[in-house]
Amino acid sequence: METKLLEPNRENIETAAEIIRRGGLVAFPTETVYGLGADAFNATAVSAVYAAKGRPSDNPLIVHIADSAELARLTPVVTDVMKRLADRFWPGPLTMVVKRLPNVPDVTTGGLETVAVRLPDNEATRALIAVSGCPLVGPSANLSGKPSPTKAQHVVDDLYGKIDAVLMGDDCRVGIESTVLDVSTGTDTLTILRPGIITPEQIEAAVGLPVRFDPALTKIKAVVHTESSHTQQQIKKNSDVTEMAGHTGSAHTQERAIKSDEGIGLAGHTEDVHTQRASADILRKKERANVAEAAGSAVRTLLEDGWDADFKPKAPGMKYKHYAPDADMLIVEGEPDDVRREIAKRKAEQEAAGKKVGVIFFDNNFELAAHELFDKLREMDKAGVDLILAGGLPESDSRGFAVMNRMLKSAGYNIVKTRK
Numbered sequence: 001m002e003t004k005l006l007e008p009n010r011e012n013i014e015t016a017a018e019i020i021r022r023g024g025l026v027a028f029p030t031e032t033v034y035g036l037g038a039d040a041f042n043a044t045a046v047s048a049v050y051a052a053k054g055r056p057s058d059n060p061l062i063v064h065i066a067d068s069a070e071l072a073r074l075t076p077v078v079t080d081v082m083k084r085l086a087d088r089f090w091p092g093p094l095t096m097v098v099k100r101l102p103n104v105p106d107v108t109t110g111g112l113e114t115v116a117v118r119l120p121d122n123e124a125t126r127a128l129i130a131v132s133g134c135p136l137v138g139p140s141a142n143l144s145g146k147p148s149p150t151k152a153q154h155v156v157d158d159l160y161g162k163i164d165a166v167l168m169g170d171d172c173r174v175g176i177e178s179t180v181l182d183v184s185t186g187t188d189t190l191t192i193l194r195p196g197i198i199t200p201e202q203i204e205a206a207v208g209l210p211v212r213f214d215p216a217l218t219k220i221k222a223v224v225h226t227e228s229s230h231t232q233q234q235i236k237k238n239s240d241v242t243e244m245a246g247h248t249g250s251a252h253t254q255e256r257a258i259k260s261d262e263g264i265g266l267a268g269h270t271e272d273v274h275t276q277r278a279s280a281d282i283l284r285k286k287e288r289a290n291v292a293e294a295a296g297s298a299v300r301t302l303l304e305d306g307w308d309a310d311f312k313p314k315a316p317g318m319k320y321k322h323y324a325p326d327a328d329m330l331i332v333e334g335e336p337d338d339v340r341r342e343i344a345k346r347k348a349e350q351e352a353a354g355k356k357v358g359v360i361f362f363d364n365n366f367e368l369a370a371h372e373l374f375d376k377l378r379e380m381d382k383a384g385v386d387l388i389l390a391g392g393l394p395e396s397d398s399r400g401f402a403v404m405n406r407m408l409k410s411a412g413y414n415i416v417k418t419r420k
Contacts, residue, residue, distance in 0.1 A: 004165040008124035017131035027141035029169030030120040035138025043105040060110030066129035088206040090119040093178040147377040175371035199398035329411035333392035334418030358385035366399035
């Protein structure tokens with residue numbers, strides 16, 4: 001197959017839309033990462049997206065729309081919360097998981113009764129959707145498991161000859177995938193299924209409801225290699241990290257994360273929304289902190305079989321290995337000056353042993369990290385490095401947590417903490 005490389009002008013958008021209408025695949029730019037587009041209502045076309053990427057079929061896709069009014073084509077009820085979120089964050093990097101209508105194929109939703117929807121902040125792509133006359137699925141336009149594409153050339157590198165066309169737009173402004181928010185459960189607490197540049201604090205301010213992270217974001221089964229003693233301990237996290245960390249405070253102030261058939265909720269009820277929001281913020285911080293705390297100063301290696309076989313992710317990025325460069329990768333965490341020294345020491349040691357080493361360090365600049373992480377990983381692949389040493393970001397900040405979500409997966413949860 002010869003892949004057409006199309007500048008995003010009016011004529012080429014019509015060409016791309018015709019490809020979509022006849023069941024083809026077109027990669028398109030967004031503000032987050034490049035997406036691989038197909039008619040969301042065409043099951044055969046959507047199946048071709050999975051095949052081109054090598055993507056597992058139970059990993060749900062995000063459906064992209066050209067106007068917020070198109071939500072009604074995908075979900076039976078557009079709630080007041082959905083309207084407020086759309087008014088505040090669309091077009092932009094927020095995805096809402098909503099109950100689906102029967103016309104949305106199972107292959108689009110990964111077999112779930114919900115569908116993920118967003119309105120991208122890119123004029124050419126919104127024009128493509130509008131001219132095509134249908135919403136478009138749009139997973140990242142890369143080979144599954146590799147770093148997400150933030151430049152048109154990244155798409156060409158991965159998918160040339162596998163898809164019909166690429167709209168060769170600008171580099172992506174944000175650089176990491178959208179925040180995915182579950183609004184399908186009907187509860188008074190909203191759940192972030194995938195962190196992004198839009199933070200829980202911003203969402204809470206927009207809708208006046210507490211927001212928390214899905215425990216699946218911090219559910220890790222890892223083998224911990226403790227550097228000081230070289231002993232190994234297998235950590236099993238079959239419940240969320242807050243349970244593993246123990247319970248604090250009195251019985252009247254504890255909030256325990258539970259998962260029910262209806263979704264993720266909070267056991268116990270606080271007296272008012274203000275208290276709920278404060279409790280949700282505390283829980284979020286505990287969940288983020290315990291990701292690193294669980295392994296102490298150890299290196300964590302994610303087990304490929306660590307997930308329960310029947311776990312069904314409600315959003316992309318919750319189950320499978322993602323964003324992996326070709327080289328081994330180690331994240332160094334600590335204060336910025338300590339991280340610099342540790343990276344310099346390890347780099348010198350590895351180079352003395354004949355290894356080619358690349359370094360990624362963002363000096364706690366969250367926006368820069370989001371914008372450049374995937375591009376840096378791809379640069380390292382092209383440079384043929386043997387090892388990538390990356391400075392970690394503080395996960396106490398929601399933006400740092402979002403970038404670290406990708407960085408940790410890129411590194412296979414290989415982490416070392418600096419020592420004083």
